[in-house]
Amino acid sequence: MVPEFDIPTLREIIVQAYRIAYRVDHESKLIEVARVWHAARGTPGL
Template sequence: MRVEWSDFASDDLDDLVRYISRDSAYYARRFAEKVVLATRRLRDFPESGRLIPEAEDPTLREVIVQGYRVMYRLEAERVLILAVMHGSRSVTGQENRPWEQE
């Protein structure tokens, strides 16, 4: 299974890395590595993430990396990473939920 990143998710990760690097370039790099490694695992185990609680769609899943939600969609030939957001943020009531963007 291929793992691909949406532009939205790539921007999320870039923003987080920039934010963390204000305090520590080392920890920003380590965080990015952990997120990428977690998503690589999805090549072999695409259903290993939990269902997104706010979504009523079994193709929408997430893995948690250091308190951040890495949301993705299972598709026929790929796993599409949709967003990377802090676990304390709620998507309930958001006008544009991460799985509605591409």
């Protein structure tokens, strides 16, 4: 879960200085990338 957003299905991975917010659709076996942003820039809207 991404702490800044109250969306239980939204997950997050951090790669170097970037944060990647994504959702997993288990039925269709897809990953939807919701947002990629540099961690130093604060939190963007979704």
